Every structure is written in structure tokens, then in C-alpha cells.
Amino acid sequence: MRITDIREATASIRSEIRNAYIDFSGMTISVVALEADPGHGRAPLTGYGFCSNGRYGQGGILRERLIPRIEAAAPDSLLDDRGRLDPFGVWAAMMANEKPGGHGDRAVAAAALDMAVWDLVAKAEGKPLWRLLSDRYNDGAADDRVLVYPGGGYYYPGKGLEQLQTEMRGYRAQGYRVVKMKIGGAPLADDLRRIEAVLEITGGGDSLAVDANGRFDLATALDYARALEPYGLFWYEEPGDPLDYQLNAEVCAAYAGAVATGENLFSLVDTRNLLRHGGMRAERDWLQVDPGLAYGLTEYLRILDMVDELGWSRRRLIPHGGHQLALNVAAGLQTGGSESYPGVFQPFGGFADDCEIVDGYARPSELPGIGVEGKAAMFAEIRRLVDT
Amino acid sequence: MRITDIREATASIRSEIRNAYIDFSGMTISVVALEADPGHGRAPLTGYGFCSNGRYGQGGILRERLIPRIEAAAPDSLLDDRGRLDPFGVWAAMMANEKPGGHGDRAVAAAALDMAVWDLVAKAEGKPLWRLLSDRYNDGAADDRVLVYPGGGYYYPGKGLEQLQTEMRGYRAQGYRVVKMKIGGAPLADDLRRIEAVLEITGGGDSLAVDANGRFDLATALDYARALEPYGLFWYEEPGDPLDYQLNAEVCAAYAGAVATGENLFSLVDTRNLLRHGGMRAERDWLQVDPGLAYGLTEYLRILDMVDELGWSRRRLIPHGGHQLALNVAAGLQTGGSESYPGVFQPFGGFADDCEIVDGYARPSELPGIGVEGKAAMFAEIRRLVDT
Numbered sequence: 018m019r020i021t022d023i024r025e026a027t028a029s030i031r032s033e034i035r036n037a038y039i040d041f042s043g044m045t046i047s048v049v050a051l052e053a054d055p056g057h058g059r060a061p062l063t064g065y066g067f068c069s070n071g072r073y074g075q076g077g078i079l080r081e082r083l084i085p086r087i088e089a090a091a092p093d094s095l096l097d098d099r100g101r102l103d104p105f106g107v108w109a110a111m112m113a114n115e116k117p118g119g120h121g122d123r124a125v126a127a128a129a130l131d132m133a134v135w136d137l138v139a140k141a142e143g144k145p146l147w148r149l150l151s152d153r154y155n156d157g158a159a160d161d162r163v164l165v166y167p168g169g170g171y172y173y174p175g176k177g178l179e180q181l182q183t184e185m186r187g188y189r190a191q192g193y194r195v196v197k198m199k200i201g202g203a204p205l206a207d208d209l210r211r212i213e214a215v216l217e218i219t220g221g222g223d224s225l226a227v228d229a230n231g232r233f234d235l236a237t238a239l240d241y242a243r244a245l246e247p248y249g250l251f252w253y254e255e256p257g258d259p260l261d262y263q264l265n266a267e268v269c270a271a272y273a274g275a276v277a278t279g280e281n282l283f284s285l286v287d288t289r290n291l292l293r294h295g296g297m298r299a300e301r302d303w304l305q306v307d308p309g310l311a312y313g314l315t316e317y318l319r320i321l322d323m324v325d326e327l328g329w330s331r332r333r334l335i336p337h338g339g340h341q342l343a344l345n346v347a348a349g350l351q352t353g354g355s356e357s358y359p360g361v362f363q364p365f366g367g368f369a370d371d372c373e374i375v376d377g378y379a380r381p382s383e384l385p386g387i388g389v390e391g392k393a394a395m396f397a398e399i400r401r402l403v404d405t
Numbered sequence: 406m407r408i409t410d411i412r413e414a415t416a417s418i419r420s421e422i423r424n425a426y427i428d429f430s431g432m433t434i435s436v437v438a439l440e441a442d443p444g445h446g447r448a449p450l451t452g453y454g455f456c457s458n459g460r461y462g463q464g465g466i467l468r469e470r471l472i473p474r475i476e477a478a479a480p481d482s483l484l485d486d487r488g489r490l491d492p493f494g495v496w497a498a499m500m501a502n503e504k505p506g507g508h509g510d511r512a513v514a515a516a517a518l519d520m521a522v523w524d525l526v527a528k529a530e531g532k533p534l535w536r537l538l539s540d541r542y543n544d545g546a547a548d549d550r551v552l553v554y555p556g557g558g559y560y561y562p563g564k565g566l567e568q569l570q571t572e573m574r575g576y577r578a579q580g581y582r583v584v585k586m587k588i589g590g591a592p593l594a595d596d597l598r599r600i601e602a603v604l605e606i607t608g609g610g611d612s613l614a615v616d617a618n619g620r621f622d623l624a625t626a627l628d629y630a631r632a633l634e635p636y637g638l639f640w641y642e643e644p645g646d647p648l649d650y651q652l653n654a655e656v657c658a659a660y661a662g663a664v665a666t667g668e669n670l671f672s673l674v675d676t677r678n679l680l681r682h683g684g685m686r687a688e689r690d691w692l693q694v695d696p697g698l699a700y701g702l703t704e705y706l707r708i709l710d711m712v713d714e715l716g717w718s719r720r721r722l723i724p725h726g727g728h729q730l731a732l733n734v735a736a737g738l739q740t741g742g743s744e745s746y747p748g749v750f751q752p753f754g755g756f757a758d759d760c761e762i763v764d765g766y767a768r769p770s771e772l773p774g775i776g777v778e779g780k781a782a783m784f785a786e787i788r789r790l791v792d793t
Contacts, residue, residue, distance in 0.1 A: 027469075039502040045469075071504055077465015078510060081415075081433075114427040116459055117619040118647035118669030121509025122466060231505040259506035260674040263681055281506030286648040293651055294682050 018102045018141070019092055021061065022052040023084045025129070026402035027074035028067070030362045034171035037201030037232035045074035046365060047126065050403035051133040053102060055141060064137025065389045065399050068129040069309030069338035070362045071280070075126035082123075083111040083130055101141065104134045108315040124283035124312045131313025132342050136386040145388060146342075147381045150349030154318060162378035163347040164354030165368075166226065166251075167191075168339055170198020170215065171361070178214040184360075185218040191359060194224055194377030195251050200241065201229035209244060222249035231255045231281060235264050242272040252277040252303055260287070266296025277303035280337030283311040285320050292327050299329045303353065307337040308346055321350060339366050341381075341388050348381040355379070364394035406490045406529070407480055409449065410440040411472045413517070414790035415462035416455070418750040422559035425589030425620035433462035434753060435514065438791035439521040441490060443529060452525025453777045453787050456517040457697030457726035458750045459668070463514035470511075471499040471518055489529065492522045496703040512671035512700045519701025520730050520775065528774040534730075535769045538737030542706060550766035551735040552742030553756075554614065554639075555579075556727055558586020558603065559749065566602040572748075573606040579747060582612055582765030583639050588629065589617035597632060610637035619643045619669060623652050630660040640665040640691055648675070654684025665691035668725030671699040673708050680715050687717045691741065695725040696734055709738060727754050729775050736769040743767070752782035 028048050032041050051064040068075065087095070090110035097103035111127060139146040151159035167188045170181060181198070188196045198215055200208045212227065219225045227250055233241065238256035245253055252275040257264035259281035269276050276297065282288050288306050291297060297304070304324070308317035321331060332353040336343040339358030347355040357379065358366025369382040369391030382388030390396050416436050420429045439452040456463065475483070478498035485491035499515060527534040539547035555576045558569060569586070576584045586603055588596045600615065607613050615638055621629060626644035633641055640663040645652035647669035657664050664685065670676050676694050679685060685692070692712070696705035709719060720741040724731040727746030735743040745767065746754025757770040757779030770776030778784050 038504055041502075043502060072507060073470060075465065077463065077469070081465070082461060114429075114431060116426055116669060119460060119509035119512070119671050120648075121507035121511050121671075123509050124507070258674055260508075260672075260678060262678060281504060283507050283509075284648075286646055290648060290650060290678070290682070294678070 018056060018096060018100060019054045020051065020087065020095065020102070021054050023087060023130070024050045024403045024405070025076060025079045025084065027076050028365070028398060028402055030070055030365055032361055033173045034361055035173065035202065036171060036199045036228070036230040038230045044070060044362075046070060047074040047076055047079060047129040048399050048402050049079070049129045049133040050399075051130070051137055053137055062137050062140050064133040064135070064140065064386065065403070066129050066132025066134070066136060067309070067340075067365060067399070068125045069307045069340055070358075070365070072122065072125045072310055075122055075129065078123055078126035079130065082115075083126055086111050086113050102134065102138050104131065104138060104315045107131070107134050108313070120284035120287055120311070125310050128309050128311060128313040131315050132309065132387065135314050136389065140386040143385050145345065145381060145383055146386060147345040147349030150345065155350050158351060160348050160351050162375070162380055163344055164195070164335070164377060165193065165344070165357040165374060165379045166195040166197055166354070166377070167193050167359050168197050168356045169360060170196070172199055172202040178211060181211060182214050182218055185215050188359070189218060192374030192376065193357070195226060196224065197226040197228055197254070199230065200227045201232035205240060205244060212248065216248065223251055226251040226254060226277065228254035229256050231257060231259050233257050235267060238264060238268050239271055242268055246273055250274055254278060254305070255280065262291060262294035265291070266294065269296035269298060269302065275301050275303060277305055277335070279305040280307050280310070282306055285316060285323055288320055289323055289327070292324070292329065299333065302333065304329070304334045305337045306334070307343070309338045309340050309342050314342065314346060317346060341368055341392070344368055344379060344381050345387055364392070364398050368392070406444060406484060406488060407442045408439065408475065408483065408490070409442050411475060411518070412438045412791045412793070413464055413467045413472065415464050416753070416786060416790055418458055418753055420749055421561045422749055423561060423590065424559060424587045424616070424618040426618045432458060432750070434458060435462040435464055435467060435517040436787055436790050437467070437517045437521040439518070439525055441525055450525050450528050452521040452523070452528060452774065453791070454517050454520025454522070454524060455697070455753060455787070456513045457695045457728055458753070460510065460513045460698055463510055463517065466511055466514035467518065470503075471514055474499050474501050490522065490526050492519065492526060492703045495519070495522050496701070508672035508675055508699070513698050516697050516699060516701040519703050520697065523702050524774040524777065531773050533769060533771055533773060534733040534775050535737030538733065543738050546739060548736050548739050550763070550768055551732055552583070552723070552765060553581065553732070553745040553762060553767040554583040554585055554742070554765070555581050555747050556585050556616075556744045557748060558584070560587060560590040566599060569599060570602050570606055573603050576747070577606060580762030580764065581745070583614060584612065585614040585616055585642075587618065588615045589620035593628060593632060600636065604636065611639055614639040614642060614665065616642040617644050619645060619647050621645050623655060626652060626656050627659055630656055634661055638662055642666060642693070643668065650679060650682035653679070654682065657684035657686060657690065663689045663691060665693055665723070667693040668695050668698070670694055673704060673711055676708055677711055677715070680712070680717065687721065690721065692717070692722045693725040694722070695731070697726045697728050697730050702730065702734060705734060729756055729770065729777065729780070732756055732767060732769050733775055752780070752786050756780070
């Protein structure tokens with residue numbers, strides 16, 4: 018196996034939505050194509066990857082640092098002992114001469130490239146990625162259905178309670194049970210009215226998660242905690258700055274319900290800091306680190322080992338991002354579930370076109386690799402951007 | 406005052422040196438020029454900035470995110486109430502629609518741009534930056550000499566003890582008193598021989614700092630701590646991963662000497678986490694956050710306020726980077742000192758050409774702004790890259 022070409026491009030996933038922190042009118046992602054010659058006269062393979070949403074495309078870092086390092090690496094250093102492309106070898110090559118710390122845009126760039134590597138590795142074995150992960154890292158065990166929830170309930174201009182309810186009714190009609198909505202972009206009293214409007218649709222707090230997107234200071238986070246607690250929500254997400262472990266610990270200490278956070282932690286060490294210093298409760302809270310933002314599946318496997326060592330169950334991990342990588346990870350490694358984006362970040366949000374949501378669960382694709390070919394509009398855009 | 410143009414380019418600062426983590430053969434930085442029309446018929450002004458070393462140029466983030474946002478901002482939002490360019494307004498504009506967390510490459514890009522803003526702001530008042538900082542933020546107090554030490558003692562191919570001693574003798578001849586050398590790129594026994602060779606030059610441990618660049622696991626960090634303690638060193642820098650606060654706390658608990666860290670923390674929240682969770686001792690240890698990497702002087706001013714609130718003296722801060730921004734910050738805000746790079750990362754390392762080092766102290770430039778015009782080789786390279 019030899020890598021023969023790596024291409025990248027920037028795709029727009031712009032929309033008019035906003036959360037409590039940013040709007041998405043200029044949001045982009047990076048898309049990567051990785052070509053390899055398997056040797057022995059077999060047909061060339063192409064792996065596709067992209068980064069998850071929220072942190073912009075990373076073309077500069079891909080073009081100037083990560084891709085040239087892989088191209089300059091000794092080809093055998095990128096292979097495992099059976100001559101197969103080795104994601105850990107590729108990861109080490111692209112991260113050579115990078116200092117520790119500073120896990121931000123670099124982690125996003127690496128995640129896009131790493132996804133293409135895993136797509137290709139699974140295609141080379143003719144397996145869906147979730148099956149390959151199950152075989153290699155989970156003793157053959159896998160979930161044939163994965164808990165999913167739509168990341169929705171965004172603020173956008175002119176959106177009132179009725180439109181919010183219509184949106185949520187739509188998710189339920191699509192088969193979702195747990196739904197999520199944004200909070201923190203309006204005053205507390207308005208947000209409580211929004212929450213109560215959605216509870217009319219879900220019928221109970223255990224099917225509604227709320228997401229503050231890191232907006233609150235400690236006092237506001239605790240005000241919301243007190244106000245939210247009676248609803249018995251599925252979770253209260255990212256109350257404060259994602260790196261303010263002390264704030265998170267104070268919210269966990271004050272709030273009887275579940276807290277979820279981690280989508281803005283981009284490395285093993287940051288995630289470990291959350292578990293060490295953030296007051297998270299292993300029997301109740303949720304870790305949302307996104308393998309599409311945080312150095313890819315390769316780093317996520319290391320994070321799973323670390324989480325095991327600290328005594329957490331993998332079932333407490335539900336990755337952010339709503340992409341097919343996360344769905345494969347959840348199925349093959351038996352995490353707690355995956356976010357989904359049926360309506361936003363198109364054409365990259367959501368799963369394969371034939372993926373039906375039944376009783377709040379999704380089935381991963383049976384296509385070899387990550388299954389990008391099974392989402393027609395997304396695959397067309399990927400091919401337009403990075404196929405020669 | 407109106408910003409009329411912002412240009413950026415990538416400069417090489419490649420060299421054959423290496424520390425315990427990376428080599429610098431492909432190291433780059435970003436350089437920025439910011440032009441503004443002061444109005445009232447006055448001549449246009451140009452501010453220059455660059456990012457500090459170690460994390461590569463950030464052209465992609467500058468071109469795709471930070472510069473377009475400043476160009477799109479309402480011009481008045483970039484001015485203070487006297488119509489002067491406002492670094493805080495520019496900072497808010499360039500960081501719009503950026504999510505919290507993930508402080509890495511983005512922080513480096515912002516630092517380069519922010520340096521150009523402060524250079525221009527000080528030039529507009531005809532003052533050196535350290536004087537402007539003293540006037541605005543330090544009740545007119547300033548240090549007319551700043552403790553500096555050369556970041557040196559790198560590993561490079563073929564470098565033996567004799568060359569290391571020659572290097573250190575050179576620094577002492579230039580007027581430096583405290584010198585720094587790398588450790589962790591060789592086995593402990595070899596590093597101790599290197600340290601003892603340098604101690605022959607400095608005469609005592611209180612003039613020698615050692616830097617592991619985040620290389621060690623806990624056991625190795627503690628092995629080194631035990632071996633280093635008898636030397637009474639100036640400091641033991643970055644023993645483990647910069648974000649492993651627990652490791653840092655264990656080293657601080659075990660090591661009677663001073664610990665220094667922070668060059669790989671790129672935000673206020675990460676720095677606050679170090680102070681909250683890292684076991685740092687306010688009477689003894691050193692914070693090395695680099696305003697040339699961590700969102701610029703604008704964020705550094707916020708960090709100084711946070712450090713004050715947590716009961717630390719500003720004298721415990723000695724920024725990494727060895728650039729003229731850090732020298733201005735140290736003089737005008739009375740921090741503990743500044744790193745210096747007389748020999749490496751040329752032409753960007755080190756201070757103005759007329760800056761003499763006397764008894765281990767440097768004088769900041771009297772030129773308006775940051776003083777980049779006073780370092781001829783650097784200024785020529787900057788003009789070649791970003792002047793029209």
C-alpha cells in the first residue's frame with residue numbers, strides 16, 4: 018500500500034442559524050481525499066474525510082504542515098506490520114515537529130485527514146468502518162442500532178415558539194425521541210418559555226436536552242441549573258466556558274440532573290483534565306468529545322483507553338457532530354450514542370440517505386468505509402471539491 | 406483613524422536546532438502589516454507584527470477568518486471614544502463567530518495581528534509601546550531595565566560539551582547573567598553532564614535555567630527533579646505536557662526549587678487552569694505565557710488582571726519568546742523579565758540592534774511603537790514580505 022495523492026478543499030456549510038455564542042453564516046469545513054495504490058495489481062482506493070462543524074476549514078494547516086509531512090514520510094513508516102495503511106503511523110507522521118499543547122485548529126485539520134485514512138483502511142478490507150472497529154478494538158462486539166438525537170432548536174431571525182414546536186414535531190415524525198435545543202441566546206425567562214413549548218411536544222423532560230454552548234458565567238450557569246432542575250431534562254450541556262473546569266464542577270455539585278460537555282475539548286489531555294478537575298459524575302454525566310474535531314478517530318481510540326483507565330464507561334460518551342464517523346464509532350465501539358444533524362450543516366450534517374431513525378435509534382451504513390457514498394448530496398459535493 | 410489595508414506573509418525562521426520535542430528545520434512565523442489613515446491630513450501609519458516562534462505561520466487563519474472580519478467590521482467599532490484605534494475593538498472584531506475553547510493556532514494568528522495593532526497605536530502617539538503601556542495601564546510606572554536570559558543550549562547534530570560551553574561563554578560575554586539550556590533530548594546522565602559543563606561557566610545554579618519542553622512523563626519528571634534539586638537552579642521548565650496540571654502539581658510538591666511553565670498555554674482560561682490546578686507556588690514559580698502566541702498583548706492584559714485577582718505578583722511572569730513585544734511588556738507593565746533569543750530564530754529573535762545587555766538586563770527601545778525598525782535585519786525582512 019502506497020499513498021499516491023492527498024487533496025484538500027474548503028466546503029461551505031453556511032446557514033442562518035445561531036447558538037448562544039456564534040452565528041454560522043460563514044461556517045466552513047475542510048474536505049480531504051486520500052488516494053492509495055494497494056499494490057498486487059489491485060485497483061486504487063480513495064478515502065474521504067471532512068472535519069466536523071463549528072471550527073472552520075483548516076486548509077492552511079493541511080497544506081502547509083500536515084499533508085507535506087505525510088508526503089515526506091518514509092512510505093513504510095505509514096504501514097502496519099502486514100503492509101496495510103496504519104492510521105497511527107500516518108498520525109505520527111502528520112504530527113511530527115508539532116509542540117505539545119495548543120489543541121485547537123490543528124486538531125480539526127488532523128481530524129479531517131484522519132477520517133480519510135480510516136475510510137480508506139476500512140474500504141481496503143471491504144468493511145464498514147464500524148465493523149472494522151468492532152473487529153480490531155472491541156472483540157467483535159457492536160451495536161446494530163445507535164441512540165441518536167438531533168442537534169437543533171437553534172435561534173434564527175424571526176423564529177418564534179410556534180416554529181420551534183414545528184421543528185421539534187418534525188424530528189419526532191422522523192423517528193427521533195430525544196431532541197435538543199439551544200439556550201442562552203435569550204434571557205432566562207424567554208428560554209424557559211421556549212423549553213416549555215418544546216416539552217409540549219416531547220411530553221417529558223427525559224426526551225429534551227438543552228445546550229448553552231459555553232455562554233454562561235458561574236452565576237448565570239447556576240441560575241439556569243436551578244431553573245432547569247425541575248424539568249428532569251436529558252442533559253444540560255456546556256453551561257460555561259468549555260475549559261473552565263471549576264465552573265463545571267460547581268454546576269455538577271449544584272445540579273441533580275445530568276451535565277454534558279466536551280465538544281470543545283480537542284485532545285486527550287484536555288478531556289482528561291475535564292475528568293480530573295471538572296466534577297463530572299461517572300454514573301450520570303456525558304462526554305461529547307468529537308472525533309471529527311479532536312485529532313480524529315486515532316486520538317479518540319486513545320481517549321477511550323484513558324476514559325476506561327479513569328473508571329468511566331464508554332456508554333457515557335456521545336460524540337458531538339452528527340456525522341457518519343461518529344455513528345460508526347458509536348456502533349463499532351459501543352459508546353452511548355451520537356448526535357445527528359438532519360436539518361443543518363447540509364449537505365454534511367446527518368447520516369446516509371437510507372438511514373431510518375426508529376424509536377430514536379439509527380442503523381449505521383453497510384457500505385465499506387465510513388459510508389460517505391451513501392449520502393448522495395454530500396458525496397456529490399465532496400467529489401466536486403476533491404476528485405480530480 | 407481608519408484601517409486602510411492589512412497584509413500578511415509567512416517568514417522562515419528555520420534552523421538546525423532541536424529541543425526535546427521538535428526540530429526547527431521547517432519553522433515559520435506569520436508577519437503582518439496594518440496600515441491606517443489617521444485623518445486630519447496626517448501621514449498614514451503602518452504597524453508591524455509577527456507571531457512568536459514554535460507554532461508555525463498562520464496564513465490560512467489570518468486570510469480566511471481574522472483579516473476579513475476586521476475589514477468587514479463597522480469602522481467605528483474599531484475605535485475608542487477618542488477616535489483612536491482600539492486594540493480591544495479590533496480584537497473583538499477578529500474573534501467574532503469563534504467558539505470558546507480550542508486555543509491553539511487561532512491564538513497564534515491573533516497574536517501576530519494584535520502586535521501590529523499595538524505597534525500602530527503606540528506609533529500614533531509617538532511613544533515606545535512600553536511607555537504607552539506604562540501610561541495607560543501601570544500608573545506611569547515602568548522599569549528602565551528588564552531581566553533577560555537567552556533561550557539557548559539547544560541540541561543540534563554534532564554538538565558536544567565543548568560547543569555547549571562555548572555557546573554559554575558567548576552569552577556571558579554579551580552581558581547575560583542567567584542562561585538557559587535544553588534538557589530531555591538526551592538520557593538523564595548525559596543531561597547532568599551537560600548541566601555540569603554549563604555550571605563551570607555560570608559558576609552557580611542560580612544563573613542556570615533548564616527546559617524540558619514538555620517531554621517527560623511523571624516518573625521521568627520526578628527523576629529529573631530529584632537529580633536537579635541539588636544544583637539550586639534558576640528554574641526547571643515545562644517538565645511535562647503543558648496541559649497536564651496534575652503532573653505539574655506533583656513536580657511542584659516534590660521539587661524545592663522553582664518551576665517555570667506556560668509558553669504552551671494560549672489563553673486566559675488555560676493559564677487560570679494552571680494556577681487553579683497546577684500546584685504552582687506564588688512565591689517561587691514562574692509563568693511564561695507568551696503574548697506573541699496567546700492572542701496578543703490584548704489577551705495578556707486580561708491575563709495580568711486575572712493573575713492579580715488570584716493573588717500572584719506580576720513579577721512572577723517572564724514571557725517566552727525573546728521578541729521586542731515581550732521586552733516592551735516587561736518594561737511597561739513591570740513583569741519579571743523576558744526571554745531573549747540572541748542567536749536563534751533569526752532575524753526575528755532578540756532585541757533592537759542598539760540594545761546592550763548589561764549585568765543580565767536589557768533596555769527597551771526608545772523608538773515609537775514596538776521598535777521593529779531598530780532591528781535592521783528583521784525590519785528588512787518584514788518590509789520585503791509585507792510592504793507594498
